[in-house]
Amino acid sequence: MHYQNRTGAARFLATSLATAVLAVSLGGCLSSGGGGGGGGSTTPAPNPLQVSTQQGDYIGIEEAGMRVYRGIRYGVAERFASPEFPPAHEEAVQLSEAFGSACPQNASPFGEASVDEDCLFLNVYSPEEPGDYPVMVWIHGGAFIYGSGGASYDPRHLVERGVVVVTLNYRLGALGFLPHAALGNANFGLQDQQLALRWVQENIAAFDGDPDNVTIFGESAGGHSVMSQIASPAAEGLFHKAIIQSGAYNGTQLPLAAGQYAFARETLAQLGCTTADDLLSCLRSQTVEDILAAQAGNYLPVTGTPTLPVSIIEALATGEFNKVPVMSGSNLEEGSLFTLLALADEDDALRVVLAPGVSDTIKDASYASSVATLLEENPALDTQQIASDYLARFATLPAPDKYIAAHAAIGTDWRFNCPNSTQWELLKDQVPTWGYWFTERNAPALPGLAAPFPLGATHTAEIQFVLSSNETLTERGATEDHLALAEHMASYWTNFARYGDDPAIGPNGTDGSGSLPAWDPVSDAGFVNNLVAPTPTASSKAAFDIAHQCGYWNAPPVLPEEDVLPQ
Known part of the structure; x- marks a missing residue:
């Protein structure tokens, strides 16, 4: 790239x-x-x-x-x-x-x-x-x-x-x-x-x-x-x-x-x-x-x-x-944070989709231009086709919601989650590997991130469940369900530190209480841990890949070779 x-x-x-x-x-x-x-x-x-x-x-x-x-x-x-x-x-x-x-x-x-x-x-x-x-x-x-x-x-x-x-x-x-x-x-x-x-x-x-x-x-x-x-x-x-x-x-x-x-x-x-x-x-x-x-x-x-x-x-x-041993994962809506930042950037064309009285034609073009900026590190990608494909997924939403959702989804799938899936595949047959999918869309609001649209399970939202106190989470608006998820995640993280070299134990620990939902390693069966409040659940890696269009990104639309400008 x-x-x-x-x-x-x-x-x-x-x-x-x-x-x-x-x-x-x-x-x-x-x-x-x-x-x-x-x-x-x-x-x-x-x-x-x-x-x-x-x-x-x-x-x-x-x-x-x-x-x-x-x-x-x-x-x-x-x-x-x-x-x-x-x-x-x-x-x-x-x-x-x-x-x-x-x-x-x-x-x-x-x-x-x-x-x-x-x-x-x-x-x-x-x-x-x-x-x-x-x-x-x-x-x-x-x-x-x-x-x-x-x-x-x-x-x-x-x-x-x-x-x-x-x-x-x-x-x-x-x-x-x-x-x-x-x-x-x-x-x-x-x-x-x-x-x-x-x-x-x-x-x-x-x-x-x-x-x-x-x-x-x-x-x-x-x-x-x-x-x-x-x-x-x-x-x-x-x-x-x-x-x-x-x-x-x-x-x-x-x-x-x-x-x-x-x-x-x-x-x-x-x-x-x-x-x-x-x-x-x-x-x-x-x-x-x-x-x-x-x-x-x-x-x-x-x-x-x-x-x-x-x-x-x-x-x-x-x-x-x-x-x-490795434990790795990503969040359901990683890209929403960067879409918010694009909307705040005076130089990013995505800002136009929020402007009142602007025609749909202009908004379409502005959204596509912003997607091209998002993806410009890989000049081989057909950014116009990608922008169109993702916008079609959210066509039933009104403007500007459809543009925001499509832009955020591209940032999530292309940048973070499908590369995560690829690394799970490369790791799982070589070392004990546990995968997670942080999907808590109602996580406490992060300081300084007032947004005109819901950020959901955005980039960085999971950190506070591991490296913040209950007092801090509560100050941010955490519910009892959120505090329960924080307890689960802290236990998973520390159990992995203690037992991660044993695939039969890993993040699950050994207390035998059953209070911590089982987390199976990534395998051919393809299970990942869905981290959601109040209680994590097992999810399939296939569901993760489908949700993030990983089949699409395994062979994304590209420009004809002669149309790729030298860099």
């Missing part, structure tokens, strides 16, 4: 929103202390909140029934260089409610701006009682340009079920993923994630985590990161299970040369580095602000690098990947 550095083409990822839509104040949830007094060297009795790592001692705080360690620096890195562990410190570091700085990113509705390149921090949340707990490492989403592992995520539902949760920052945007042959490995953000996982291997036992039972999980760009780590030889042995939430998109990724053209060409031109004799020196001489202003609207990890020699799809198809 071809990728362009155009705002319209990049929008689907640039608003991956995992940080934004979950960013709510955790005021009232935070404790002012509990760490006890001062440095370890003067404490007369052992401090149960003090831990020793390879880099030195840290003193955490007590909060919401957890031992919490925010803002641990796991790495340092020179700009456009591989990260390293930080030097050790001698005095115990007293941690607090504060998170470490987010990695550089532009100000946006989706997260606070940052220009601090000293940003490789992680956070550890452990149960109060000592133990030997499975570890879950969360990789945040945000189009590889936004987000952090900070206050947007509240892991107490998971920790109270007996796991240690780690959240982390990694370099974003051009500073983390600018692809260019002169920069060598290029996928610095993936390298940061791997260094954090090495830190976990070396240190998590001090927090009562089991380094031999580590599950990585993430959503959107975070889920794509998880799949990239599955494909990365450099990540071998760093994790033992994987959960992918809405991260199956663009599994073919891009080779380094194509990525250089798509993601670096315009950035380097704006920075005046295109003709530099020493590209690295030129890039290191730029201000963070100038790099952020010049970077692309989204990024993907590129292939042909030591970190990622081949794409996700090639690795899965050849069987050359880190073979760990």
